[in-house]
Amino acid sequence: MEAAAETSRPGMPGELLDWYDRFARTLPWRAPPGTPPPPAYAVWLSEVMLQQTTVAAAGSYFVKFLSRWPTVHDLAAAEDAEVMAAWAGLGYYARARNLLACARVVSRDLDGRFPDSEAGLMALPGVGPYTAAAIAAIAFDRRAVVVDGNVERVMARIGLIEVPLPEAKPLIRALADRLTPNERPGDYAQAVMDLGATICTPRAPACGICPWRDPCAARAGGEPESLPRKAEKAPKPVRHGIAWLALRDDGAVLAETRPARGLLGGMLALPSAGWDGTEKAGAHGAPPFPADWRDLGIEARHTFTHFHLILRIHGARVPEGSAGDFRPAPALDAALPTVMRKALRLGLPALQSASA
Template sequence: MAAELLGWYDRMARAMPWRVPPAERLRGARPDPYHVWLSEVMLQQTTVAAVKGYFERFVARWPRVSDLAAAPDAEVMAAWAGLGYYARARNLLRCARVVAQELDGRFPETEAALRALPGVGPYTAAAIAAIAFDRPATVLDGNVERVIARLRAVEEPLPGAKERLRALAAEITPRERPGDYAQAIMDLGATICTPRAPACGLCPWRADCAARALGIAAELPRKAAKAAKPTRLGIAYLALRPDGTVLVERRPEKGLLGGMLGLPGGAWGAEAVAAPPFAADWRDLGVEARHTFTHFHLRLRLMGARVPAVTPGDFRPRDGLAEAMPTVMRKALALGLGAMG
């Protein structure tokens, strides 16, 4: 089983900035564990295409884990802005500081020790152990779940079937080349064994695939129905000083967009109600930023005011400001500035 997949990977492996190609690995080369960890955290629930640019910028700016550990929180959060799931960035910094300060700058090599690091769960621990250290760990991400569910025709829906899939995946994980194998099975899921319209004719496991034999490959894995997304309403306040600077606020560490920069505006809920940051000639800008999060839709009404040069507060230059904010706040800022001329 593993041999067929590894043979396919040797020919078809995708090139990625954090990856050592199979030909080089066969000559003994291994990727920098820092690069593996950084890429794996960025790739959590995030597409390869979205991650590439962020990965390149992070590694250019912070070449070693000790450099990242020494970076100010605000700079790392700004560099992460737009990538989403901001708890990852906060945990990334915590983890970098543990590795730099307590582990002499070296990542642990075992799954169990890796699992203890902030932001490193079962998947990421297995991925780092396999890819960076060639330990025979079984990675179980969305790709592997799909590949194994089809290969073994597991009809029980996710997430209930997860542990069964993990056990089945572990049976196939080889002792040889576990790092390449982990990347190979994920590449297979990403390029051949895709969620819709899998390219079974090109699959190195087509002869062994139970779902293909039953003609149900495209129907697996089955998944539990998802809850509908409610709509929440909110207000964002755009205060502009004569020098063009904009009032911003740092959001609390915990919760949605935790630790990120944004426009003031209070909590979002069934009604758009939020006190302005201070008394001013606020006017309704007549525009609304729309954004969809994981579990709700948001409609954010923009209020604007031109305020005196002496107005106190965290006012920032517009240049580069949007880039330091999460996407929903970029939308609100662009919309508000446009409406204020």
């Protein structure tokens, strides 16, 4: 940790803030440098979306959510199905459930006001240490140590922290803590994230224009791209399942709402089985109702956090009067999570052509 201590010098936060004042990214949830902070609701909403999601992907969702539900009271009053449908495509759907739970606590119990401390924020559903620190710093300008993936990379390089992740996390946080200033902590937190996103990138970092190029120990050593080091990950297991695609003669497709808890909880989906832990190993369950089901010879493949999924698609054409939650294919496509949207888009043309 000695190298990290040597690179932590008093002028570094000011140098970074000067750079941020000139080159800060313009983002829909962000206030310009040196201006009053954005509302806590907007910061919280953006931070929840940015968990496991890129800035580019989250931007349009943030704008859509804020337009549709401009206050935490509006979001708290929304129907679960509406919010889950609006979230479709962002992935990691437990975040959407936590979003609603948190909004309802803040609206009902806190009169719509988010706590301004890390401890108070962490008491809310779905708010962990990173999110609490980010909201405290950015929305309330509290001094908080904000460490995301971009910050980890910057700190590992600045301090030449060669211990692989995740063991390096305490060392990285200690250096981040020493560098975090008391003045403008919200702007500083966003500045470090911008530095990692735009200059101190995973590959080909632009060291020549970095405001921290002089104190950076990794740059001095000539191998900044080698940091942070990461422990080898075990290969992800592969799960198999079946998705049933029932196409009614009027063009509507059968949907189901998944159980509130578990994978894709509360989301609309095609009926499926055999992949989410609800059946015994190797069992694929029964189709939703008797029909002339056929294996379409198509697989929808998707990667979740902890496993790869291969869904074999079985399809059937059914009469127009068939009962069930049938929805027009375009409307269903817009509401489905990514893996189910893949299954629909792959299976529907195959089922239509096979039945022609």
